[in-house]
Amino acid sequence: MAGNKAVAYIEPGKVELQTIDYPKLEVHDGPGVHPDNVGRKTPHGVILKVVATNICGSDQHMVRGRTTAPAGLILGHEITGEVIEVGPGVEFIKKGDLVSAPFNIACGRCRMCKEGNTGVCLNVNPAGYGSAYGYVDMGGWVGGQAEYVMVPYADWNLLRFPDKDQALEKILDLTMLSDIFPTGYHGCVSAGVTTGSTVYIAGAGPVGLAAAHAAQLLGAAVVIVGDMNKRRLAQARSFGCETVDLGQDAPLPDQIAQIVGEPMVDAAVDAVGFEAKGHGHGGHEAPATVLNSIMEVTRQAGKLGIPGLYVTGDPGASDEAAKHGSLSIRIGLGWAKSHSFTTGQCPVMRYHRKLMNAILNERCQIAKAVNATVISLDDAPQGYQDFDQGAATKFVLDPHGMLGDKQRIGA
Template identity: 70%
Template sequence: MSANANRGVVYQGGGKVSVESLDYPTLALGNRKCEHGVILKVVSTNICGSDQHMVRGRTTAPEGLVLGHEITGLVVEAGRDVEFIKVGDIVSVPFNIACGRCRSCKEGKTGICLNVNPARPGAAYGYVDMGGWTGGQTDYVMVPYADFNLLKFPDADQAMEKIRDLTLLSDIFPTGFHGCVTAGVGPGSTVYIAGAGPVGLAAAVSAQLLGAACVIVGDMIPERLKQAGSFGCETIDLRQEGSMEDKVEVILGDREVDCFVDCVGFEAHGCGCDHGREQPATVLNSAMALTRAGGQIGIPGLYVTEDPGAEDEAAKIGALSMRFGLGWAKSHSLHTGQCPVMKYHRPLMQAILFGRVNIADAVNVQVISLEEAPQGYADFDGGAAKKFVIDPHSMVRNGRAA
């Protein structure tokens, strides 16, 4: 492949993705130069459950969208105004694109930057309604506002030794951690994690890192529950009959938990007693039933304003039937929205580099080539208990950035 060749994973509609040739990125935003940006040679880029929502046709994502918002890269070109990031640096890219100048960014709310998406607050690479930015499941990608956005790893060789873990700093590790922080997880907490996909597993590890006494993970896929159990979580198989309160009581001797984290989102299905049919509000309603009075509920799981594949008309516009009165009566705190990755990625990097957490093992990272991405999407959609990490230039496999 020539130095300026570029390929990427492209959404083709109808549950299909393909690897296509793309233009090599330039330091430009529309018709103007982007002197605050850099071009990255992609070291690793991950398939996310949020990508899968689009590929399933559960959003209004257009065909031709270049996917990928979880990016780690090697800087190969920097704009004139980039002062602190240099060519040759290995960096983690927060999935939120943020300008660093607006009111939200100055308050640390980088998930809702006011300047990077004309449609609404907040932007992301390769994602529907998130500003039209090109995704990073590619060989090369342009990243704006580089000095503000990028997390530089302090030592390139050390970074490559830990790259299977560090690749998760762009999204799912901070997102899972954020879910736990906003759910109030701390030393001695009892925690229920809804969903044992990669974000749910990252949340479970985060709860342990924060000192939880007991972490319970619920899912309907046995392989994912086995993965959660592999690092000390209690598990609940949601295919089984019986109330959630009864199932939690068997584990805790109590019918409620201190903290609840929703890592499922809008494609939720009812548990076994509901015959597994889609019920987009079921996790939120379980959260209010299972969380103790005065407890907190973190909701990093994705909810959308438009869901063309929903089973009822209300859900198609994000209107869900919630027992909000129960949450009000129990004085619950609910926290929603994108994780502001920059709030967490540096301390979580330190936890990885100093051996405090093995996040790659917990989420079961599997490294694949860019050409294998379509199969990775298919396997992930089938419920594989894996986090697929795309390695476009074989740098992860070889253990060196070159």
């Protein structure tokens, strides 16, 4: 049986390549696996040969030591692959299919799944709310930054690309369907972005850039992206966004007013999450900064999309309350302005088929927007370091060398 190289979290600031067991249609004990999931049979699952898998900002939270992730956890929840083995309970997914796996693992049977809330499936994570591959407290499903991975409930979860050759030509765009493109799109839909909207996106990391491109796809008139990282702001401008430099001392409403003529927008999206920093020169970590700032600049009765990650446990938080997920949010301001808030994991299946069609029919260029850059699986540790240092890049791992030099974007 084939081996299986994979990226493992070791300790804060360190990941390494390990050889782990080839996946089986059963959950085995290992780092982060919930005891109630050990021995769980998955005849409804498939084995994927991973074609592309991406480094996500959510992975970085774990690698920075900002969660309770155990040593040895295999990372990776953004997975695109070829089906090479099919369980006896799978009817419609076939060997040889090229597919996208939503980062949310969902059973398709429970109340939440039937209502379309696949991010909080009731049957896949005995420890809490919802599940994902290779993520702390998400049930212990082995991650996909690997050569091979098992995907459960395959008929329900997987999105099959209708034309394999066409999909391989668009693979850098299509690999974004597993997480960041639907996540950014969900943030914008939740914020009510539509034709003619003025939109503020907090954060110019890959999810923020994906949200900005999604806002354009939804018809926004002006998309403003805020960050302190000048390289990432330049990337946002490269596809037509306006930008504000949050490292400056000028108040955010004033900077927005210089762009749209008033100190407010119709809709705002938090694409940063709990490791936010205060605005201005030398801003220190202040986890409620983004939430409070988007309330400040969103007009009355506006909506706030919050796909940025917030956690119930943060051992590296700057204050005791934040270590338990309690933040100093100006809820009174949001209440006074009649704001609506949408939080939580993006239910990827709600959007991924439509976004696939948009990609295949040349309606969007998400890989270009997020500056997708292909690296080998062996180079994943360096990719994590570069990403942590603020690279304006979405790193796509190529475990089997299937993406080719012609698919490489950036430097």
